[in-house]
Amino acid sequence: MNQRLSSPSLPLAFFVGLLLATLALSAHAGPAQNQAPAHAPAGVLVPVDAKTDATWLTKARVAYPLDRCPVCDDKIEATASSNVPEYIYRVAGKPDRLVRFCNDAECVPSFKKDPDKYLQMTEETAATKTPVPSK
Ligand SMILES: [Zn+2]
Structure with a gap:
């Protein structure tokens, strides 16, 4: 009984961890992209x-x-x-x-x-x- 309740939590934790890692990666990549603007400064x-x-x-x-x-x-x-x-x-x-x-x-x-x-x-x-x- 206990095993049936606890087993779904393991994949959930994995996906939450994956989601957090993805968010951390994308947050890290954001500013790096902004450092090289495609357009010249507006006049x-x-x-x-x-x-x-x-x-x-x-x-x-x-x-x-x-x-x-x-x-x-x-x-x-x-x-x-x-x-x-x-x-x-x-x-x-x-x-x-x-x-x-x-x-x-x-x-x-x-x-x-x-x-x-x-x-x-x-x-x-x-x-x-x-x-x-x-x-
Ligand atoms: Zn004109």
């Missing part, structure tokens, strides 16, 4: 304003490779620069980058959702437009 989009470094801004405008909005691909009229929403995309440890949009209300929120995607498109477009150095 912030800062509007160009009176506090923006004018020297930097002038250079960035001259060097800016696109005449189109990186989000919707609408053409941006370079001559109407005062009407173009300009932003600085700022990531810690990286140089600031100028970004121009055609439309504050529509394209800026889209950019913020996935800045890496649009910045990559910007770079790819710039690469195709930049003539090969003939040195």
Whole structure:
């Protein structure tokens, strides 16, 4: 009688032990995975304003490779620069980058959702437009 009651407790103890060991292992593995994030640190989009470094801004405008909005691909009229929403995309440890949009209300929120995607498109477009150095 006693044996029939006590025998089921042995597998139960085994499974509880296994469960605890699994939990301990997964808890240990969790932080290790977080140490290598798949995504780069998120940047912030800062509007160009009176506090923006004018020297930097002038250079960035001259060097800016696109005449189109990186989000919707609408053409941006370079001559109407005062009407173009300009932003600085700022990531810690990286140089600031100028970004121009055609439309504050529509394209800026889209950019913020996935800045890496649009910045990559910007770079790819710039690469195709930049003539090969003939040195
Ligand atoms: Zn746009």
